[in-house]
Amino acid sequence: MDSPSRIRHPAPGPAFYCDNNVHRLGRTLRMLGYDTLLFGAGPDDELRRLRDETGRKLLSRDSDFLNEENTLVVGCDDYWSQLEIVVKHYSLDIKSYRYSLCLDCNQAIIPVSVSKHAGKIPEWLVRCDGPLWQCSDCLKLYWAGSHLDHMEARFDSLG
Numbered sequence: 001m002d003s004p005s006r007i008r009h010p011a012p013g014p015a016f017y018c019d020n021n022v023h024r025l026g027r028t029l030r031m032l033g034y035d036t037l038l039f040g041a042g043p044d045d046e047l048r049r050l051r052d053e054t055g056r057k058l059l060s061r062d063s064d065f066l067n068e069e070n071t072l073v074v075g076c077d078d079y080w081s082q083l084e085i086v087v088k089h090y091s092l093d094i095k096s097y098r099y100s101l102c103l104d105c106n107q108a109i110i111p112v113s114v115s116k117h118a119g120k121i122p123e124w125l126v127r128c129d130g131p132l133w134q135c136s137d138c139l140k141l142y143w144a145g146s147h148l149d150h151m152e153a154r155f156d157s158l159g
């Protein structure tokens with residue numbers, strides 16, 4: 001049985017809609033556990049409609065959205081600087097909800113048994129019996145590794 005402490009919960013809010021010029025920012029917000037949809041190609045008004053219908057915060061680099069409600073225009077190119085702006089602006093809790101969402105499809109990831117996935121994960125992970133998580137939608141597998149450890153340190157440096 002998986003212990004309840006291994007279940008990770010996504011952030012209760014806010015939720016975001018990312019314009020197509022800030023998708024890397026959007027994926028990083030998912031990594032922190034914030035429900036984030038990515039807008040593909042389309043007219044600005046379509047994105048405005050989605051923002052208003054869903055109640056999500058719109059994030060964009062496009063100055064056409066300046067001074068609109070429920071919208072934050074981030075002026076810089078670098079996704080990490082953008083993240084710092086968003087974290088500060090919305091006072092995001094960047095510790096409590098990490099790695100609770102699939103980076104590809106924004107769905108919850110849940111603890112799963114290592115033995116059922118033994119052929120698809122590194123041997124060391126099988127030997128120490130996980131922990132291992134899986135996206136409830138696309139079935140992508142997630143585990144702690146050097147990449148996540150690197151992100152941990154970067155996230156900790158955010159504040």
Ligand SMILES: [Zn+2]
Pocket residue numbers: 102103104105106107135136137138139140
């Ligand atoms: Zn997924």
